[in-house]
Amino acid sequence: MPSWWGKSSSKELKKKANKESFIDTLHRRFKSPSDGNLNGRSGGSRRLCSDTISERGSLSRAVSRSPSPSSKHVSRCQSFAERPHAQPLPLPGVHPANVGRTDSGIGILTKPRLEKGANSSLFLPLPRPGCIRNRPNAPDLDGDLATASVSSESTTDSDDPADSSHRSPPATDYDLGTRTTTTSPSSAMLKDQCAIVNHSNSKEAKKPASLSFGNHTSSTSPKRRPISSHVLNLQVPQHVASGSAPDSSMSSPSRSPMRASSTEQVINSAFWAGKPYPDVNFLGSGHCSSPGSGYNSGHNSMGGDMSGQLFWQQSRGSPECSPIPSPRMTSPGPSSRVQSGAVTPIHPRAGGTIIESQTSWTDDGKQQSHRLPLPPVTISSPSPFSHSNSAAVSPSVPRSPGRAENPTSPGSRWKKGKLLGRGTFGHVYVGFNSERGELCAMKEVTLFSDDAKSKESAKQLMQEISLLSRLQHPNIVRYHGSETVGDRLYIYLEYVSGGSIYKLLQEYGQLGELVIRSYTQQILSGLAFLHSKSTVHRDIKGANILVDPNGRVKLADFGMAKHITGQSCPLSFKGSPYWMAPEVIKNSNGCNLAVDIWSLGCTVLEMATTKPPWSQFEGVAAMFKIGNSKDLPTIPDHLSDEGKDFVRQCLQRDPLHRPTAAQLLEHPFVKSTAPLERPIPSPEPTDPPPGVTNGVKAMGINQARNFPTLDSEKLAVHSSRVSKTGLLASDLHIPRNISCPVSPIGSPLFHSRSPQHLNGRMSPSPIASPRTTSGSSTPLTGGTGAIPFNHLKQSVYLQEGFGNMPYHTNGMYANGLAYHDSSPDLFRGMQPGSPIFSELVPCENDLIGKQLGRPTQGEPYDGQSVLAVRVSRQLLRDHVKTKPSLDLSPNSPLPSRTGAEETSMFNKGKERWNKFKGDETWLEAD
Ligand SMILES: Nc1ncnc2c1ncn2[C@@H]1O[C@H](COP(=O)(O)OP(=O)(O)OP(=O)(O)O)[C@@H](O)[C@H]1O
Numbered sequence: 006m007p008s009w010w011g012k013s014s015s016k017e018l019k020k021k022a023n024k025e026s027f028i029d030t031l032h033r034r035f036k037s038p039s040d041g042n043l044n045g046r047s048g049g050s051r052r053l054c055s056d057t058i059s060e061r062g063s064l065s066r067a068v069s070r071s072p073s074p075s076s077k078h079v080s081r082c083q084s085f086a087e088r089p090h091a092q093p094l095p096l097p098g099v100h101p102a103n104v105g106r107t108d109s110g111i112g113i114l115t116k117p118r119l120e121k122g123a124n125s126s127l128f129l130p131l132p133r134p135g136c137i138r139n140r141p142n143a144p145d146l147d148g149d150l151a152t153a154s155v156s157s158e159s160t161t162d163s164d165d166p167a168d169s170s171h172r173s174p175p176a177t178d179y180d181l182g183t184r185t186t187t188t189s190p191s192s193a194m195l196k197d198q199c200a201i202v203n204h205s206n207s208k209e210a211k212k213p214a215s216l217s218f219g220n221h222t223s224s225t226s227p228k229r230r231p232i233s234s235h236v237l238n239l240q241v242p243q244h245v246a247s248g249s250a251p252d253s254s255m256s257s258p259s260r261s262p263m264r265a266s267s268t269e270q271v272i273n274s275a276f277w278a279g280k281p282y283p284d285v286n287f288l289g290s291g292h293c294s295s296p297g298s299g300y301n302s303g304h305n306s307m308g309g310d311m312s313g314q315l316f317w318q319q320s321r322g323s324p325e326c327s328p329i330p331s332p333r334m335t336s337p338g339p340s341s342r343v344q345s346g347a348v349t350p351i352h353p354r355a356g357g358t359i360i361e362s363q364t365s366w367t368d369d370g371k372q373q374s375h376r377l378p379l380p381p382v383t384i385s386s387p388s389p390f391s392h393s394n395s396a397a398v399s400p401s402v403p404r405s406p407g408r409a410e411n412p413t414s415p416g417s418r419w420k421k422g423k424l425l426g427r428g429t430f431g432h433v434y435v436g437f438n439s440e441r442g443e444l445c446a447m448k449e450v451t452l453f454s455d456d457a458k459s460k461e462s463a464k465q466l467m468q469e470i471s472l473l474s475r476l477q478h479p480n481i482v483r484y485h486g487s488e489t490v491g492d493r494l495y496i497y498l499e500y501v502s503g504g505s506i507y508k509l510l511q512e513y514g515q516l517g518e519l520v521i522r523s524y525t526q527q528i529l530s531g532l533a534f535l536h537s538k539s540t541v542h543r544d545i546k547g548a549n550i551l552v553d554p555n556g557r558v559k560l561a562d563f564g565m566a567k568h569i570t571g572q573s574c575p576l577s578f579k580g581s582p583y584w585m586a587p588e589v590i591k592n593s594n595g596c597n598l599a600v601d602i603w604s605l606g607c608t609v610l611e612m613a614t615t616k617p618p619w620s621q622f623e624g625v626a627a628m629f630k631i632g633n634s635k636d637l638p639t640i641p642d643h644l645s646d647e648g649k650d651f652v653r654q655c656l657q658r659d660p661l662h663r664p665t666a667a668q669l670l671e672h673p674f675v676k677s678t679a680p681l682e683r684p685i686p687s688p689e690p691t692d693p694p695p696g697v698t699n700g701v702k703a704m705g706i707n708q709a710r711n712f713p714t715l716d717s718e719k720l721a722v723h724s725s726r727v728s729k730t731g732l733l734a735s736d737l738h739i740p741r742n743i744s745c746p747v748s749p750i751g752s753p754l755f756h757s758r759s760p761q762h763l764n765g766r767m768s769p770s771p772i773a774s775p776r777t778t779s780g781s782s783t784p785l786t787g788g789t790g791a792i793p794f795n796h797l798k799q800s801v802y803l804q805e806g807f808g809n810m811p812y813h814t815n816g817m818y819a820n821g822l823a824y825h826d827s828s829p830d831l832f833r834g835m836q837p838g839s840p841i842f843s844e845l846v847p848c849e850n851d852l853i854g855k856q857l858g859r860p861t862q863g864e865p866y867d868g869q870s871v872l873a874v875r876v877s878r879q880l881l882r883d884h885v886k887t888k889p890s891l892d893l894s895p896n897s898p899l900p901s902r903t904g905a906e907e908t909s910m911f912n913k914g915k916e917r918w919n920k921f922k923g924d925e926t927w928l929e930a931d
Pocket of ligand 1: 425430431482500562
């Protein structure tokens with residue numbers, strides 16, 4: 006055992022207690038009814054130190070033994086007092102060799118002391134430095150957490166992330182020791198700790214800051230800050246919405262070599278030379294989004310570490326862990342994030358490390374910590390997150406596949422796979438459900454409680470969870486649920502395997518305009534939906550936009566998102582510098598939602614050039630340029646006039662002049678955008694009648710369960726566009742490459758399968774047609790009945806069952822299988838108001854059906870069923886290629902057939918499909 010054991014263990018003991026309280030608070034906040042009457046405060050405060058330590062050990066052991074979430078879990082929900090085998094951890098100062106590590110992993114020598122501590126009013130009798138003052142009347146942890154988001158917006162003391170991460174090791178230990186001597190329970194210890202941190206921060210804040218955002222004028226000399234740590238820690242005084250400084254990679258001293266480099270550059274920059282730009286009234290909460298984005302997921306998000314954001318670096322390599330592992334990601338070399346400690350999830354001591362490892366590692370470059378021994382006790386209990394923050398809040402949101410069988414522990418069904426990327430809060434892994442064969446993205450966050458950064462991170466995570474759980478849109482990454490497992494929080498998200506736009510740009514260079522148009526259109530679609538929910542993303546940039554293999558785009562990383570209640574509200578200093586709107590930098594009033602539009606304009610430029618605007622400037626200089634000049638960024642010549650105009654529209658300095666996302670969807674740059682998706686080959690059914698089942702499978706469970714939820718708001722948003730556009734058949738954009746929907750695979754035989762047939766987890770359709778409900782319809786769809794239907798280039802999504810497949814835009818999609826082909830014949834002739842067209846148009850609770858003269862009340866929509874039925878059967882007829890013969894009229898008979906006839910028809914269809922597939926000419930005869 007290294008010599009630092011004693012000191013470190015003392016620190017660990019204290020941190021453990023604090024962490025317990027912290028996690029307990031999380032549990033209380035997300036406590037499910039099943040958790041019983043968990044008095045968070047008392048429960049947490051009454052915990053004995055020994056219990057806490059013991060549990061920690063248990064957790065640690067559990068982790069090391071089975072890093073997979075699927076392993077037995079230890080829940081913080083259970084009272085430690087209920088754990089008979091809980092045992093204390095080794096005492097500080099005890100050499101590991103002397104710690105009798107039993108099966109329970111308990112250091113025998115530690116027990117008496119711990120018990121003593123436990124008996125002495127539950128506190129660890131650690132020294133308390135007299136220089137540390139307790140915060141008088143400090144609010145309890147609940148309060149802290151409950152107002153976590155507020156804290157950053159209302160507190161007067163900025164939680165400079167640098168403080169926590171850059172305190173000298175001795176001071177840190179001293180502080181930690183101090184906390185442990187408090188006579189309060191663990192929760193109180195956390196409070197004290199927070200007080201200490203705040204105190205520290207306060208002191209730090211009193212120092213001349215290198216840069217002060219806010220009404221306070223920056224008044225510092227860069228010399229006042231140690232280069233290695235604080236130079237780039239922008240001290241961000243709060244304005245209305247400020248407070249704790251963000252989590253901070255900003256404060257991370259060594260996120261990456263590039264950061265170090267950047268630091269030097271910053272030091273040498275004019276700005277840091279003591280010449281702040283007085284005209285730039287930097288205000289805000291100090292939240293500068295994901296520093297992890299900074300270098301890991303796209304950089305330049307302001308989250309504290311300006312060192313990683315002040316300079317645009319074109320070739321950082323893949324900032325994220327590509328599905329194709331890059332050396333950077335896997336190499337432990339100096340440039341790797343792991344080594345750089347770049348992306349510390351929540352707490353610097355957790356970042357960039359293999360949590361499962363008990364290997365000590367440096368903290369702040371000087372201090373070491375280690376994992377505690379692991380008792381054998383592993384207790385699995387429901388996680389508060391699982392209940393209150395999971396998809397359970399929305400019946401239409403699919404929880405993790407395992408939830409149906411094990412609703413209390415979704416994570417137990419997911420196995421952690423390869424690392425996808427790292428962010429501010431933690432690591433993101435592929436999750437695989439070996440029982441379902443499904444994938445997800447698991448964001449793993451280690452929860453710490455001993456500093457303001459952790460609280461801030463927790464706040465943002467909870468905010469992200471809260472928002473995402475209510476957002477269901479094809480262009481927004483899907484949230485499946487979350488849970489706490491031990492001291493880790495797992496957030497289960499839709500897996501978008503293509504990575505971010507940023508990553509694509511870094512790996513493949515600038516995008517072609519058609520791709521830019523498509524991506525932009527989809528981003529806009531997501532933003533329009535998000536804004537319709539009065540929610541602003543605040544961190545739109547390439548790194549936070551994921552792309553799936555089919556070119557579908559999804560907004561991600563809602564850690565900075567905020568629900569706003571009015572048209573405008575005080576703007577927090579959040580975002581990524583290069584993408585940040587002027588009003589955010591200047592804190593002028595404006596429509597909050599418009600900040601996303603500005604960022605979108607920057608993102609368009611990013612897609613066109615691989616760099617955000619003003620990337621030639623250092624970050625702060627760029628911010629000055631954005632916030633204090635009248636200049637517009639250079640728009641590349643190769644962008645079309647429409648593209649240039651689109652960018653100019655977005656980059657209007659007056660936010661009130663910027664079009665809304667819904668309005669921009671009408672911009673010619675994106676209005677006629679065609680989807681990029683390629684046809685999805687439809688596996689051939691092997692057996693006729695069983696082929697029905699095969700066909701269903703072929704469509705994919707994920708597809709079937711990922712249709713967007715029927716959302717009247719969505720319909721309203723899109724229908725409003727429709728109403729402006731007018732319903733002209735000529736506007737119908739039928740993309741090329743019809744795929745599965747017209748395949749005979751989607752024969753009427755499919756109709757007999759109810760949605761539940763897919764996997765028993767699908768919910769009944771709220772828009773099921775009589776045929777569907779009778780169990781005979783919904784061809785092609787496998788029963789999902791979902792139709793993200795875009796007509797007139799409008800995105801209208803209908804869904805039943807699970808929902809949220811990123812489908813959208815200028816294609817007609819049914820059942821997760823998009824009509825990719827501009828096979829106009831199938832739809833040509835459909836006029837607004839025509840029966841078939843009407844059937845394709847969702848009519849429930851939207852304006853479209855009314856405009857089309859369709860019944861809008863009481864008549865379920867099943868247009869896709871009708872269309873699919875007719876298309877399928879037409880394809881089975883002799884004159885398939887003779888498009889004029891296609892009778893898509895809803896009045897065309899749908900003769901009932903016997904099973905044998907259906908089978909025969911299916912076989913014919915299959916044969917014909919095999920003949921036709923791959924031959925697109927038949928669809929282009931006209
Ligand atoms: N749903 C997902 N599917 C695939 N990859 C993902 C997904 N979510 C995140 N990732 C990957 O993980 C990386 C980090 O994720 P994310 O940005 O959400 O974490 P974060 O902590 O919020 O980061 P940030 O520092 O940007 O706030 C991303 O850059 C991306 O590469």
